[in-house]
Structure formats: structure tokens, C-alpha cells
Amino acid sequence: MNTVITERHDKVLLVRLNRPEALNAINEQLADDLNEVLATYEKDETLGCMVLTGSEKAFAAGADIKEMQFKTYAEAYFEDFICKWDPLARTRKPIIAAVAGFALGGGCEFAMMCDFILAAENAKFGQPEIKLGIIPGAGGTQRLPRAVGKAKAMALALTGRMMDVNEAERAGLVSRVVPLDKLMEETLAAALMICEYSQLAVMAAKESVNRAFEGGLADGVMFERRLFHALFATQDQKEGMDAFVNKRKASFKNA
Ligand code: DAK
Numbered sequence: 160m161n162t163v164i165t166e167r168h169d170k171v172l173l174v175r176l177n178r179p180e181a182l183n184a185i186n187e188q189l190a191d192d193l194n195e196v197l198a199t200y201e202k203d204e205t206l207g208c209m210v211l212t213g214s215e216k217a218f219a220a221g222a223d224i225k226e227m228q229f230k231t232y233a234e235a236y237f238e239d240f241i242c243k244w245d246p247l248a249r250t251r252k253p254i255i256a257a258v259a260g261f262a263l264g265g266g267c268e269f270a271m272m273c274d275f276i277l278a279a280e281n282a283k284f285g286q287p288e289i290k291l292g293i294i295p296g297a298g299g300t301q302r303l304p305r306a307v308g309k310a311k312a313m314a315l316a317l318t319g320r321m322m323d324v325n326e327a328e329r330a331g332l333v334s335r336v337v338p339l340d341k342l343m344e345e346t347l348a349a350a351l352m353i354c355e356y357s358q359l360a361v362m363a364a365k366e367s368v369n370r371a372f373e374g375g376l377a378d379g380v381m382f383e384r385r386l387f388h389a390l391f392a393t394q395d396q397k398e399g400m401d402a403f404v405n406k407r408k409a410s411f412k413n414a
Contacts, residue, residue, distance in 0.1 A: 162176070162177055163193050168347055168351070169354070170205060170351070171354060172200050174211050175214075176189065176193075182214075182216065183218065183266065184220050184223040185221070185265050185269065186222075194243065197250050200252060204413070207252070209252065209253070210347065210350050213260065214260065215281070215339060217261040218260060220263050221267075221287070222264060244268075244272075247272040251362055255277060256269070256273035257277050257279075257343065263283070265297050267284050267299060275334040277335050277345060279338065282336075285319065286300075286303060286319070287321070294316065306331055308330070357393065360393075367382060
């Protein structure tokens with residue numbers, strides 16, 4: 160069975176994690192399959208946005224505990240265990256996480272590697288690794304505090320408790336909560352909206368917002384300014400502004 164199922168919706172690539180027997184726990188195979196899909200997405204000029212989702216019960220319940228339970232320190236260190244997950248965070252084109260059900264451990268980390276999270280009313284987030292005698296290992300101790308602040312991130316990492324979707328939205332982890340039966344419709348609508356814009360501008364916006372989490376304010380503002388200036392070299396900037404002035408819909412060419 161494919162651990163990852165893809166569907167095209169116009170310019171949107173919908174990617175569904177598919178290990179229902181393990182609540183989409185992330186194993187080696189799934190990471191490999193997802194990386195293949197990410198490489199295709201990044202290269203395919205006809206795709207403007209990707210949506211990463213799971214099932215109604217689970218986005219992903221974490222790294223596969225059964226696969227890693229006997230791993231030794233030496234194995235984990237030599238094979239740089241989990242580095243296979245990095246491409247999700249490094250993809251330059253936009254990725255929206257559509258989360259229903261459990262997003263725990265590596266599942267929560269996967270969602271946080273995406274650009275923003277739309278969540279269904281039944282979504283639950285947490286970093287329960289502490290209950291297994293480990294800590295989050297794919298960015299959970301770094302991305303979660305940046306999203307929700309130290310107090311909540313520390314409490315979640317130390318107690319392993321889950322946050323419901325309303326708490327996650329109030330804390331800033333989730334951009335919007337929608338009814339479960341509307342999750343896909345709302346996420347695809349957001350993704351299609353992104354596809355309407357200049358891909359150059361979309362990628363520059365993603366890069367610039369991400370920069371806010373990597374350095375100081377002055378550096379970040381300068382980085383943003385340079386990208387902003389650079390966009391005046393694009394045809395899409397001329398098209399977008401001409402369309403506004405002449406009260407018509409812009410037609411971007413990603414050039
Ligand atoms: N791994 C493997 N199988 C899992 C799983 C997981 N993370 N989560 C669930 N399953 C499997 C269950 O074993 C069960 O399989 P069977 O027993 O039927 O064969 C099936 O999915 C259904 O699960 P439940 O029967 O438990 O379903 P419930 O509705 O009762 O409970 C639950 C749902 C999500 C609350 C529960 O399944 C649960 O607590 N799951 C584990 C959640 C968890 O602890 N997640 C964190 C995993 S650790 C690292 C980097 C990163 C990581 C580690 C190291 N390094 C750089 C070294 C990441 C670690 C993690 O994510």
C-alpha cells in the first residue's frame with residue numbers, strides 16, 4: 160500500500176498520509192515516499208501549492224514507535240536518524256497542513272514544518288515524547304515555542320499533554336479552525352487562492368516570513384527589503400499593479 164496518496168486539484172497537489180493501521184505514524188517508507196512527492200512538487204511548474212493532510216482520525220500520531228524502539232544511540236547518530244524529514248521544512252514552494260484528529264510528536268512537528276495549519280474541530284496537538292523517555296527530535300522544542308511561546312511549549316513538552324484545537328488556535332499554532340466536513344474544501348480554497356498569485360511573490364513572502372524566525376529584527380527587515388526591491392524586476396509586479404490601476408483581474412506568469 161502507498162504510504163502517501165496524491166491527488167491533483169487544478170494547480171494544487173493534495174498529499175494524504177496513508178498508514179491508517181498506525182494512525183499515519185511516520186516510518187522510513189513514509190518519509191521516503193513523501194520526499195519523492197516533495198521533489199516532484201518543487202520541480203513541477205504547473206503546481207502552485209501543496210496541501211499535506213492525513214485522515215479524519217489522525218494527521219499523524221508521531222514517528223513510528225514500533226520501528227524505532229530498538230534503535231541504538233550509535234545507529235541513530237550514524238544514520239542521522241530523522242534527517243530524512245528535513246525536505247518538508249526546506250521546500251521553497253508553499254505547503255498548507257490540513258489537520259484533523261491527532262497531530263502528535265513527529266506529527267505535530269510535520270504540521271509545524273508546513274507554512275500554516277488549518278485545523279478541524281477535532282484536531283489535537285501535542286509533543287508526548289517525554290512519555291516515551293525521549294524528547295521531540297524534529298524541531299518540536301524549537302518551532303513550538305516560536306509558535307506558542309515558552310510557557311505553553313515547555314508545559315506541553317514536559318507533561319506530554321495534548322492541546323485541543325481551540326487552545327491551539329488561541330496560542331497561535333493554528334491559523335484557522337473549520338468544521339471537520341469543511342476542512343478539505345476550505346484548505347483547497349486557500350491553496351487555490353495562493354496559486355492565483357505570482358509564484359515569485361509567494362515564494363519571496365514565504366522566505367521572508369521564515370527569516371523572522373532565524374535572526375534579529377534589523378537583519379530580517381533588511382532581508383525583506385531586498386526581496387521587496389527584487390520583485391520590482393518581475394513582470395508579475397508590473398502586471399499586478401497595472402491590473403489594480405485598470406480595475407481588472409491580474410494574470411500572473413511567474414516571470
Ligand atoms: N507509532 C506506531 N504505531 C502507532 C503510533 C505511533 N506513533 N501511534 C498509534 N499507533 C498504532 C497503535 O499501536 C495501534 O496499533 P495496533 O495496536 O492496533 O496494531 C493503532 O495505531 C491505533 O492506535 P490506538 O489503538 O492507540 O488508538 P487510540 O485512539 O486508542 O489512541 C493515540 C490514539 C494517538 C492517543 C495513541 O495511539 C497514542 O498515544 N499514540 C502514540 C502517540 C505518541 O506517543 N507520539 C509520539 C511518537 S514519538 C528523533 C526525532 C523525532 C522523533 C524521535 C526521535 N530523533 C532525531 C532521534 C519523534 C518521535 C515521536 O514522534
